[in-house]
Amino acid sequence: MLPVRKHAPTPQKSAATEARLNAQALPDGPAWLRDIREAAVARVRDRGLPDRRDEYWKFTRPETLVQAEAPKAAVFAGGDQSVFANVDALKIVFVDGVFDAEASDELALDGLRIERLAELNGTDIHWAKDLYGVLEERGQWPVDRPLAALNTGFASDGVVIHVTGRVSKPVHIVYEHQSDSSDAMLHHLVKLDAGADVTLLETGPGAARFNSVMEVDVADKAGFHHVRVQGRDHERRSNTHVFARLGTESTFKSFTMTANGVLTRNEAVLELTGDDAVAHVAGAAMGDGDFHHDDTVFITHDAENCESRQVFKKVLRNGATGVFQGKILVKPGAQKTDGYQISQSLLLDEDSQFLAKPELEIYADDVVCSHGSTSGAIDEDALYYLRARGLPKEIATDLLTQAFLAEAVDEIEDEGLREEVVGLLSGWLERRRG
Amino acid sequence: MLEIKNLHVDLEEEDKSILKGVDLTVEAGKVHAIMGPNGSGKSTLSYVLSGRDGYEVTQGSATLDGEDLLELEPEERAAAGLFLAFQYPVEIPGVGNMTFLRTAVNAQRKARGEEEMSAADFLKVVREKAKSLKIDADMLKRPVNVGFSGGEKKRNEILQMAMLEPKMCILDETDSGLDVDAMKLVAEGVNALRDEGRGFLVITHYQRLLDHIKPDVVHIMADGRIVKTGGPELALEVENNGYAGILEEVA
Numbered sequence: 232m233l234p235v236r237k238h239a240p241t242p243q244k245s246a247a248t249e250a251r252l253n254a255q256a257l258p259d260g261p262a263w264l265r266d267i268r269e270a271a272v273a274r275v276r277d278r279g280l281p282d283r284r285d286e287y288w289k290f291t292r293p294e295t296l297v298q299a300e301a302p303k304a305a306v307f308a309g310g311d312q313s314v315f316a317n318v319d320a321l322k323i324v325f326v327d328g329v330f331d332a333e334a335s336d337e338l339a340l341d342g343l344r345i346e347r348l349a350e351l352n353g354t355d356i357h358w359a360k361d362l363y364g365v366l367e368e369r370g371q372w373p374v375d376r377p378l379a380a381l382n383t384g385f386a387s388d389g390v391v392i393h394v395t396g397r398v399s400k401p402v403h404i405v406y407e408h409q410s411d412s413s414d415a416m417l418h419h420l421v422k423l424d425a426g427a428d429v430t431l432l433e434t435g436p437g438a439a440r441f442n443s444v445m446e447v448d449v450a451d452k453a454g455f456h457h458v459r460v461q462g463r464d465h466e467r468r469s470n471t472h473v474f475a476r477l478g479t480e481s482t483f484k485s486f487t488m489t490a491n492g493v494l495t496r497n498e499a500v501l502e503l504t505g506d507d508a509v510a511h512v513a514g515a516a517m518g519d520g521d522f523h524h525d526d527t528v529f530i531t532h533d534a535e536n537c538e539s540r541q542v543f544k545k546v547l548r549n550g551a552t553g554v555f556q557g558k559i560l561v562k563p564g565a566q567k568t569d570g571y572q573i574s575q576s577l578l579l580d581e582d583s584q585f586l587a588k589p590e591l592e593i594y595a596d597d598v599v600c601s602h603g604s605t606s607g608a609i610d611e612d613a614l615y616y617l618r619a620r621g622l623p624k625e626i627a628t629d630l631l632t633q634a635f636l637a638e639a640v641d642e643i644e645d646e647g648l649r650e651e652v653v654g655l656l657s658g659w660l661e662r663r664r665g
Numbered sequence: 666m667l668e669i670k671n672l673h674v675d676l677e678e679e680d681k682s683i684l685k686g687v688d689l690t691v692e693a694g695k696v697h698a699i700m701g702p703n704g705s706g707k708s709t710l711s712y713v714l715s716g717r718d719g720y721e722v723t724q725g726s727a728t729l730d731g732e733d734l735l736e737l738e739p740e741e742r743a744a745a746g747l748f749l750a751f752q753y754p755v756e757i758p759g760v761g762n763m764t765f766l767r768t769a770v771n772a773q774r775k776a777r778g779e780e781e782m783s784a785a786d787f788l789k790v791v792r793e794k795a796k797s798l799k800i801d802a803d804m805l806k807r808p809v810n811v812g813f814s815g816g817e818k819k820r821n822e823i824l825q826m827a828m829l830e831p832k833m834c835i836l837d838e839t840d841s842g843l844d845v846d847a848m849k850l851v852a853e854g855v856n857a858l859r860d861e862g863r864g865f866l867v868i869t870h871y872q873r874l875l876d877h878i879k880p881d882v883v884h885i886m887a888d889g890r891i892v893k894t895g896g897p898e899l900a901l902e903v904e905n906n907g908y909a910g911i912l913e914e915v916a
Contacts (some may be wrong), residue, residue: 611718617757617765619715620825621743621773630768634759634808 245323254299260425271383290554291525298461301414301440304466314434320403328415342396348389366446366474370500372374379472382444386418394427406435419445436462441469451478457485479505489516496525503537513542513642518551525554532565541572548579558590570600629660666864667691672725685889696865701886715749744776746832750822757809815842822856840874850875872904
């Protein structure tokens with residue numbers, strides 16, 4: 232049914248790949264983890280790291296994510312170090328990818344167990360071996376995601392969370408960026424037992440170049456809620472992957488807010504494997520100038536009566552670029568699938584661009600799938616109406632901008648977190664107004 | 666209060682003249698009505714006064730208490746005390762009605778150098794005014810005009826007017842799309858705002874609205890000019906004989 236890529240990387244691609252692979256050594260760890268890492272490196276070699284000729288990288292140039300040395304990125308002085316500071320959470324801090332024990336809370340919370348990937352040393356038998364690199368490897372079909380395999384191979388640390396119950400407060404991973412040449416790779420695992428429920432927050436720019444992978448195994452009737460705010464550092468580059476597998480009647484909801492960053496590529500690869508599962512993934516991005524933001528989503532329906540939603544909104548100005556590649560794949564037998572996908576951009580000037588590739592691929596006959604993609608300017612009638620009521624043009628524009636982003640922000644289920652994000656958005660818009 | 670002198674306006678894109686020398690003065694405390702057939706320029710007049718894009722003033726002036734309106738941005742006109750109740754209020758998905766109202770009230774206060782209204786005070790006032798217009802809490806929470814019926818949209822316009830307390834109110838065919846009950850409700854809202862310090866310009870096709878909002882002066886507009894001015898009896902004449910008779914008489 233689906234075309235499967237089978238051709239060796241070009242010599243140039245292999246050379247670039249080898250240069251990157253040789254630039255670093257596999258981290259220490261238990262034997263089972265070492266085996267997985269070596270297999271992942273083999274996957275990278277087999278495919279080659281992405282280059283500009285790859286169809287999946289048609290709209291986003293991967294060179295700076297691939298090259299051996301990370302391009303420098305100045306630390307942004309006006310960064311939001313305090314995002315979600317008012318939200319009571321278990322805080323885990325990484326500075327340029329390095330765990331900061333002092334700034335972090337004690338890694339203990341009712342309903343879950345947290346360990347660090349870097350400290351799995353010596354643990355020979357661990358549930359993590361059934362998850363680490365497993366969803367990432369499944370996600371390599373039908374499209375290659377070699378940067379995720381690279382991460383499985385070389386990630387220096389990450390959190391490994393086993394959720395056994397309904398957790399009362401969120402786990403908050405904070406990514407600080409303090410060095411202008413940091414090159415960080417983190418790999419997180421979240422395993423939710425049947426009926427368990429947790430909220431995971433991720434905030435901050437992470438590093439000058441940041442590659443993160445999260446694999447989430449959501450068992451039957453479990454719920455995973457994810458809210459992410461990628462820092463305002465202007466020059467940072469980040470490339471993230473979230474892989475999730477959903478069991479029967481489980482829920483997965485992920486929202487990401489991005490402002491600034493010369494290069495961001497967020498991939499979400501979700502597989503609905505149990506009946507009646509729900510997967511929502513949403514994003515709100517605001518960018519200026521050399522900002523480039525790419526949301527790439529692949530949702531596979533492989534069970535009956537599941538629902539998936541993709542809601543992505545981008546506000547672009549001064550020549551900023553937004554990319555959306557979103558796919559819903561409905562496998563044979565995945566009847567009663569309800570799939571929805573919308574990607575929209577608000578272009579505040581003629582120099583900015585939005586490139587969208589929405590795709591549906593359906594092999595079941597009793598499904599409802601819809602998708603839409605639009606690019607538009609501020610609604611002049613609405614702007615006039617607001618101004619006629621006394622709102623200055625800039626404030627009216629910002630209000631309409633927030634309204635445009637609202638459908639994505641509304642995907643955050645928790646009201647408190649949603650209000651925090653709305654507050655962040657208006658704060659950022661206000662600062663931009665000066 | 667509102668003084669319009671020899672106002673000539675073209676459509677920017679079509680190079681077409683719409684207003685061809687409008688002269689009109691609305692005094693504080695008075696209600697003036699403008700009636701006229703379709704295409705006579707009534708709505709254009711309201712748009713030009715409120716600052717909508719797409720029109721070019723080629724001659725003449727419009728001032729509010731001596732201040733040149735045509736030089737001001739739409740928001741500055743609003744802060745100066747001009748209010749247009751739209752014929753077709755715009756739907757704004759994603760912006761809550763209450764947020765919109767509060768932002769508007771405070772933006773105008775700020776522009777006039779006044780103190781912003783606290784959230785608590787605002788809530789109290791808005792609830793009271795909404796109640797008299799039969800606007801329920803749900804309508805206040807919903808996005809601006811989205812999913813509102815025609816009557817609800819017009820009531821929402823009057824609520825905005827009540828909250829903003831403008832000096833000069835222009836009502837552009839506020840009666841269009843309203844049933845008798847809704848029109849009464851809207852008229853009551855307008856009448857409640859009648860005040861010695863406030864002027865009204867009521868644009869309408871029909872006498873009907875003027876039964877409820879009693880005008881002091883009635884103007885007939887045709888082909889971009891005010892062609893006849895009189896008392897409330899002029900509206901009755903239109904109702905009985907249509908515009909044809911009056912237009913013949915002035916031709």
